[in-house]
Amino acid sequence: MTPAGGGAVAELLAASRDFETAAGRVVALAETSLAVEPSEILGLAGPSGSGKTTLLHLLGLLLRPSSGEVRLEGRETSRVREGVRDAFRREFVGFVYQEAMLVSHLNAVRNVTLARPGLDANRAQQLLTEFGVGQLADRSPAQLSGGEQQRVALARGLAHAPALFLADEPTSNLDDASAGVVVSSISGQAGTGGAVVVASHDPRMLDVCTRVLRLEHGRVLEEAA
């Protein structure tokens, strides 16, 4: 486990998260401290329910920690109001998920420019071309294959060159060709100075990680080489 550092893009400082359920309190992530540095690709491995997604959502400001702090670009985000967290997320964070989760009534270009008023259609088209789906820019998600959808989702997540890119099982539903594009894109993002945290079981993905944390039952057990 890497201690929190001053130049980190994102940090968890003794952050934990638990949930109230009908069966009682469930600890999704026990007290954890870590830092994600620029150009780092941090892998998260572990079985389902081990806390990988919870950790990603804490870093992405989709969840508030039950205790501890989450820092993004050096700023404490856990106790600020929701609107500030939304603005941080919009500016600094990009996501891609196991499923592409494209908005069904928007075409590929509009999915890329979603919530990015400063991003024009030409730049979105250029991004789609970089991901090999430039010719599909006007198509709706229903007209795209799973791999094509995931490439559009990647373009959406990386469109604003986020300081922190979070990927949750991004290759698990993809064929080799599409998975290769995703892996190389994530590597490329780190190459531009951005930090990446990726939860994955896929060896192709974990192989490009600079560091891999193994989680079980909400705890970080070890740091893989």
Next chain:
Amino acid sequence: MIPSALGYGLRSALARRKRWLPFLIVVGVGLTVVGTSLGVAGRASDRARASADRDGADRVVEVEGTLNTGRQVRLDGSTLARLGDVPGVERVLPSSPAPLGFKDAKVPGALLVATAIRTRRPPMVDPEGAPPKLRPGEVLLPRRTVDSDLKSVLGRKLVFDTQRATGVGEGTAASYRLRVVGLYDPKFQPDGQDVAYTTEFDNLRLAAANSGLAPAQFQRREGFDTAEVVVRKGAAVGPVLARVQRLGLPATTLSQRLEALPTLLSLARDLGLFLAVVLMLVVVVTTAGQTAAAVRARQSEIGVLRSVGYGRGAVMAAFTAEALIAAVVAMVAGVVGSFALSAISGRLLRDRLDQGAILLPGLTLPTPGPLAAIVAAALVSTFLGAGFAAVRAARLDPSLSLRPG
């Protein structure tokens, strides 16, 4: 982010237009019916008021000599004198109906009711305008009665028949010669369609004969059925009305009577108000239901929106905007529909209603005020209905929304 959310709502509404179609139809048709009902009734009401004002009917108190508080109140000479003494009264014109009939080669038979001509809001004669000032021995007839066109009698001196009472349940025929000096449009007057207007002098003669009395006896013993009390100033109508009623006489203002809409229009107005309330409830329930269903079905989409930086307000705006856009389309359809239906129904009602030609002349269009109020209320209802469900969308935990399954 809010402008972006509104654009998102617009695209979402376009993409889900089939789901909104039933709402568009129900609200569009509902607004068409409500707008038409209230519009036609409102137009008629406005016209009736304007007509009453124009003709000075707002300065007239109408008094009836009928049973009141269990006793017969007679509009005899002394009562008329007391009415004339009420402060603010300019003059009193009594009248009593008397049957009046005639027939000739061109008119197989016309049965009319003779009454004294009004000084305020008299009938309109052909071409439309004020009737000539009647002199004793002159009469104003309707242009047509139930079965007969009376154009042929204009300008002629006719022998009219009436009934002279000779005892209880007994009478003899009596004849009066009156010159027809004008024909009025039966649609343009408030006394019924078979009235023969005479001077006060001739009306007294006819009514007295009908009662088997000399005119002086009639005034003293029998009394008139109605009296038109003309007030000097409109502001004095209320006090005069109250004073007349304190004399034990049933009284109303003529403008009240003229402004009372025909039953059909009155029903249309009431139906319109009722449907307006129902429409608002439908809008609230439907938009709340549609938006709630959309929120349930699109949880992962909401999660994606939050993950790309949409705030709670922007998510709420996106879902509310979708419903508002559907509502605006429905409103536009309803407004256009109500214009078309108002024009059609106004045309149909004009020929079928008493005083239809006065109440609904020319092209009938909805009254802008009520229509704007309904549209505004429907938009507010949409905002409330959709907003209520959209709050749920905004409060969804994005972390849970994004989890597979």
